[in-house]
Amino acid sequence: MLPPEVKSVLEELRAERIRGASWMARRGAEAYLILADLLEGDELRKALIELRHELPRINPTMASLYNLSRFIPVTDNPLLVKSRAEEFLRLIDEAKKTIGNIGSELIEDGDTVITHSFSSAVFEILRTAKAKGANFKVILTESAPDYEGIALASALEREGIRFEVITDAQLGLFARNATIALVGADNVTRDGAVVNKAGTYLLALACHDNGVPFYVATESFKLHPELKSDEVEILERPYARQGYRVRNFLFDITPWKYIRGIITELGILVPPREI
């Protein structure tokens, strides 16, 4: 049985609507720290087995939760759980910084970066590029119905980065004004498809049609070692407008062929030549 303190973190993760896969992974690792403080021996082992099952189920498309649940060993020893969870948190931080450095090299003076939804990896790239002195602007979507884009606008404002907010439906209209597209990912499948906020695939198509390079920024812990794109189950959340039910699948799937590169802390992954 999971202790109530850990269960409440799982509930929090299930209810989360704005933050992305990196935040979820971090909060998940914190659940392991809490667990290691509360249980030991056989109770701990049973709880770890349960968590390995429960954590990925919170969002089956999120590779980060899957990878986290396998990064922590099933053991009787709380110290081992604690040190692995802390290592995971450290790797998240380091990965984010490295992605910021690698990705920022793609942004040049005069660039117009187009993005969709709020990716903390993309934000780190923009922040780093700005700190390195690049003069660029960002086009971003409001990202209905949860409006993560407005949170990104506010974060960019604090960094002094110029931006323009658009409605989601204008992605095609504004893609042709962009010089580079940068989005995050909740999951990269084994066959190289990017699972990210619904609308990402539309942006990729519009970029392809307008010759704008389309990059994805993501920590390597979001690469799913097993899942293929046709096996992705997309989470849906309830949403209604004026009394009508509105379908609200959170993600869509962008195939490898529309992606110029996936920026990770290990370097930029590019599609194999045969694709």
Add this chain to the structure above:
Amino acid sequence: MLPPEVKSVLEELRAERIRGASWMARRGAEAYLILADLLEGDELRKALIELRHELPRINPTMASLYNLSRFIPVTDNPLLVKSRAEEFLRLIDEAKKTIGNIGSELIEDGDTVITHSFSSAVFEILRTAKAKGANFKVILTESAPDYEGIALASALEREGIRFEVITDAQLGLFARNATIALVGADNVTRDGAVVNKAGTYLLALACHDNGVPFYVATESFKLHPELKSDEVEILERPYARQGYRVRNFLFDITPWKYIRGIITELGILVPPREI
């Protein structure tokens, strides 16, 4: 000088946010009927010259207002204005019915029709297909930020047509579930590009990528005899969210090459072979 009764129709047209080009054209024709009741002789002639200038300026991308302003002759004779305006209104009605008949032949049992925004021509096709006994369903977008999609949902509900509402950003995700796409147009340029509610171009790209035939339904009075796609000026309306200005261009432009056919009352126009 235009009489206040006519000016107020122009104001109404400028303020209109939900209804499409057909409704605008009809209301514009009614402005001429009002004018013909109020003025004659030289005053009428001057007002007609002013209206020919003012009407297309309400929305420069709307071919219907342009064509209407040229359908009505500049004359001293109010009877002539009245009969031409009535003819225009009759042609609108007849065109809509014919489009419904022609377009409904494209819809078969088991089809899933995907659309974006609220086109009265598309609605007429769906209504006619249903009346002919076809069993199909419709996927439609809520169409932020004015939510014309909800008005369409309500109209389909009254007709007993099955439908599913999605957010605009899910167009790519749902396009692969569709068997045919049907949208309206505010304007078809001389070079065959379709100017329609922003997001239409994204739907066309997603249909192209998934092998779904993409059709446009529009009365021939929306074919612009002069304007080319690179000359289209897209109207923007003010919109803000949480204190941030959000760009809100109403339309985007879908090139000929992504369009399987344009359904008009004259028949289905198909791209010339060389495109």
